[in-house]
Amino acid sequence: MNPSLPRREFLRTSTALIALPFLDSLGFRRLASAASRDRASARPKRMIFLGFGWGVTQESWYPSMEEKGRNYQLPAGLEPLAAHRNDFTIVQGLQNRYTNNGHYGSTFWLTGANEFGEPGQSFHNSISVDQVAAAHLGQETRFDSLVLDCGAAARPSGHGLGLSLSWDRSGKPMSGPKNPVEAFHRLFAKDTTPMEQQQAMLAQRRSVLDQALENARELQRGLSKTDKDKLDEYFQGIRDIETRLSREEKWLGVPRPVPPISEPKPDLLGYEEIQLMYDIMLAAFQTDSTRVVTYRQPVSTLLTSLEVRIDAHTMSHYPGKGPEYLEASEKRDQAQSRLLAHLLGKLKAAREPDGSSLFDHTTVVYGSNIRTGHLLDNCPTLIAGRGAGVKLGQNVVVPKDTPLCNAWLALLQGSGVSVDRHGDSTGVLKELLA
Amino acid sequence: MAKPFSQFGGVCVAGLAVLSSLSVSGDAAEPKPRAVLAERHRKLLEEHCQGCHGAEKQKGKFRLDDLPLGIGDVATAERWQKVLNAMNSGEMPPEEEKQPDRQRKADFLEELSQVMVVARKALADQHGVIAMRRLNRREYRNTLRELLGVEVDVSELPADTGGSGFDTVGAGLFLTSTQFEQYEAIGREALEMAFSAQVPSSKERKLRVEMESRLPIFDKRHQEGLGARDRANAWIQAVDAAAARPENAAKVAELRKIAQTDDALRYHWKKIPGAPNPTEFGFVKESEVNPAIVYLYRNHVEFIRYDEYYRTLPRLDTGGYLTSQSRVGGGNNVMALFGFPIPLHFPAGEYTVRVRVAAVPGVPEARHFLELCMGSSMPALSLHHITGTMEQPQVLEIPFTLTKANVDRGSRNLFIRERGANDGKSDQRLKEAQVRNGFGPEVALWVDWMEIEERRVPPAPGIRALTIPLEDRGAGVAPQPLRAALEQFVVEAYRGVSAPAGMVDRVLGIYAARQKLGDGHREALKHALAAVLSSPRFLFRAEPSENGEHRPLTGLELATRLSYFLQGGPPDDALRAAATRGELLRPEGLRAQTERLLNSPESVRFVRPFVTQWLGLDRLDLFQFSKALYPRFDDAMRSAAREEVLETYAYLLRENAPLTDLLRADYVVTNALLAEYYGLSGVRGDAFRKVLLPAGSPRGGLLGMAAILAMGSNGQRTNPVERGAWVLRKLLHEPPPPAPANVPEIARLAGKALTTRERLQAHQEEPQCASCHRKIDPIGFGLENFDAAGQWRTKDTYQGLDAAGKPDPKVRKTWTIEASATLHKGPSFKDYFELKEIVAGRRESFARGFTSALIEYALGRPCGFSDDALVDGIVRKTASEAFAARSFIHALVQSKPFQSK
16 A cells, blocks of 8 residues: 555545445435345345354264264253254364464464464464455444454463454454443444534544654655554554544434443453343344454353353363363353353344344354364354355264365355455355255 | 483474575575474385375375475475374374384474474574564553653553563564554543643642541440340340240241241241331341341350450550451451542552551461552552561551552552451451450551652653643643644654654644644643654654665664663663763663663563563463462462562572572572461561572472462462473473374373373373473473472372262372483483482573573564574673673673664
8 A cells, every 4th residue: 555645545445345325424324224124135144253262072062973964963062052953053074274273262263364374474364254244244334343352351261362353454453342341332332422523523533643644654764664564554553543434424423323232230251241242242233233243252251150160271171181170161061052042042033124033134153263172173163043044953064174264255155245265265165055 | 511301402403404594684595494304204204194195196185205304485384284283183194004103103293393393483584674563562551651650551452462472572563443542542641640740739648547546436336246236135035025925826836837946936027926127126127037137246246255355455545456357347347457548639640658567476477467459359459578566666668559540440448458358268267266265366467557648750751841831821822832842742752763854743733623623722732742642653663774774773773672671661861861972882881771771670671571471470370279279379479479580580680690590599589478488487578588598498490489380280280291391491492392283182091090190191102192292291290299389299189079079089099299200312310309400400501592582572573593693692602601690681782683673
């Protein structure tokens, strides 16, 4: 990117996702709501990605590989999901071929990148599937995506490097609300400032950003290539804000939606925290505030809230330990499945204006890059929701070591995102298609 | 040097041909790979793999015969990674095929995993290029403190420590749009705090509270407690009297069927005509349905006896004692915590807290510790050993920062309490003491008074630069002084570099625009200055170099690099002046400034982050230590154990003592608390100081430190693998490869009654485990005499659990610890002491590992193979100076890479 281009021009050239005809915010809203009334299939597609770090109990979470298809016995770890068994599919045999770090449950889970892929760099990552989706599905909402995280609990929860599940188009970690209260405020905080003043402040904000860009350009002149690359992050950061400001401008005067839930209590950790985050995701969809959500869930505090006194990492190595470790691991699976059942139930119960349910238009991905311990093959993968036209109620077994990214590609395409590859994908995971 | 271990330090891997490296400029025409697998391994592949993955057949589209033994690019690395993964997971060779000899397979896997580490390191080598990097979270906080004199809350910013390297390494320091906005917000907040601190306060900000002022409250509560006991008994008598009335006999008989005891019967008082409501006796509403509340006051009368004991103590007229908390209440509960709310008009800023306090004789020394805390149940801010006597009490002086976060959250309650007062064991202590003396724990600390006083500090350079009013004034500020003030502020913010052309105009533009929006002078100025604090020249440490050539740093650039290295913050006035005078560009001038920075108390901002990250000390916080198994290793002890590591390095640096004292020493650096843990007598007070060890002590050096040993545990049991790997990584500079993915865990021994050694023996059975564990485990065995909390032991017990999670007596084994072992391809040792000697003999490897870490930390990039010459030079130089701690710093600072872009 040539930073000497004027900013406005930049907005036109590289943020194609802000479709220009929609810049008239009123016209845009008319258009969007008209479309929504048309027919069920035109309801917007949505995606949720839930990552749970330290994997699962392999003996009791996976259905038997022998029982492919519909008629499989629901294993104990998925038992709390019994009511939904026809509405989710387990995929077995997927992996990220480049991931070799047994402590990275989330770093490359949605990206499929090679940590060592760039010579001269000790770490490399690329865009995550949710951000690919957000660029397409997120154009008409106030937020193109909602990136949720568990903050300080992430490190002992086996997620590995990163600030959330999401990585932006330059492969940089993205951050977002780290607890239910922050998430709630992000979505529903009321701005009572008069419209005129909001406009003036936006203009002022722009001018501050222009100054910042100018300062960066001044510095850039004397820099070497490597340093320029680093400074590019600064440029990009500012441009991302500008893109967001343009979006805010479009939404200026559109009042924040009335939250369908009350403000969460602060300081809840573990089980209740995850459940609240799920409720907030649902609220985000119900108010159409965003259509793409990721959540890096806590495991360490989940255990604490379940009164398990074993630390999460040791628990994940239960095979070499005593029975209490196995028990802790299974308790974790049960709790996570109960939470997911709660979310799926809510998605099914939430009605769209046309009488269909949110579940009919949403894809829920639930999994981790880690199976158990340091095992990184046959990554636990559960897909629910009818948003991407995936066949549900199945125990799908794919050839060993099929790229996870093939599944992500199938979900992207099924959700109407026209891309032909993602990460290290070698094609669409056909086994998922109905 | 002796050769107790296989020789694969960072430079040379056993069985590895080391070829010439890329030249430093990075323009070598034909780079030869550094990571090369020995030719002899080709044979194993030919015999066991190439039948299916060779020229004729390529099962799974994977071919091995054309795979070069030298790994020089990412694609080749990926193919070898696949080989390693398939063999580690046991997937290849397939089960039904002939398997390689176990020893041979283990050797092959050991070498391949090492070569992969070398390959990854070589491929990631930055060849000396130090990319411009932003301030990390810690440096950013320090920089704002030095510039504005305020302490900001940076917890919302990413921690920068998530990567495998140091938080100074540029590759891990990203900058996103969210962060940019956080910088803006934090900058404005910092300015707000700094501006507020400049408002002259007419009143002196000081508050002292005398402990004896609590005595009337004590007496009142005591009387209430007595009264409550009487009221409880009165209500009980009244209900019993009603129940005894003849006309209620049938009713009571009916109730007796479900309520056998008198206490149970009174739960049904409403059904007994004439029984009074407990609320009429002064009890809370809930007692109507739950008379247990009433019974509490009847049963737990110990508080009364405890109060009576307290009343007999001397010196209650001029002070008071910190008591244990008793159940239900009484006056003593008022005395358990002493403190006060910091007055609302005290702004965020720097304060001094003082406490006049004495140790009461006649109780164990371990109780003469006092904690300062914010909020009664919050963790302690600091812990103090009380050495003052009743005759000569001492005055503690504790520096205290009231943060913006404290102010915003309204947390202003400052307390002192006896150490461990909120460890949840008050009841237990109370009971134990009552059995002994009939009233409760004897008091241990007498307090005269406690006070807080604002610490006036001279305005920081950033504020000094603003030679204009900071508050709104009617007339406003004239343009010329405003411009001059901004220019000077920019110089301070940019660490001595003047504002580039146009910069001040842009900042003035923001000032004007804010005023147009309706802001007053103060608010507009804040926004304008915040723009400086989120500009790239502030956030990044820029060292412009047009064509990317390595050029010598300018004096100011060198000052900045030196200062962030040794103080974690911007250069101070003296350093900038030395740079401007050109002194820094001369070796002796640079050396003098380095010495000055190392002598300064601010060098703690180098010692703490560097040592914490170098040795991986944050692992100490990963686990909760079992209170049942290790009652003495509580939070205070854990934190003292951590301090020991930091203080020991600080001591070496201060005294310029040999760094190799970390391998073996006849002394420890400790305070009273930890000395007691180590069984050393005669150490008093909170200050860490050198204490000579008695002969035969296992302490002295990192291997004997409680923190290091505790990190090699999970809070319950020791983890010999973690300990062994740590020693290889940190002391011997032979880091084992990262734990491989997809190696199945050995599950068959889980839950069996075996010794730790027997359990780990299973590692030797599978070649893919043995390839690493044969190096790691023996070292761990040698440290087994230390329990999970770092205490010396001679026996260990395994206690299995049954299905219900209860200890199963059938699965229990106790054994005498056997700490002898043989190092892989190395010598044998018969116990911990011999192991320690072997490790202590590897001084040069240790120095090399330390040097690599120091380079990475100081230069902000991984220490690659292209740094070999630099590492060699530093190790040689320091060896000639008996590895004196400061010589490492000087050798690095004086080196060309440190002084070049």
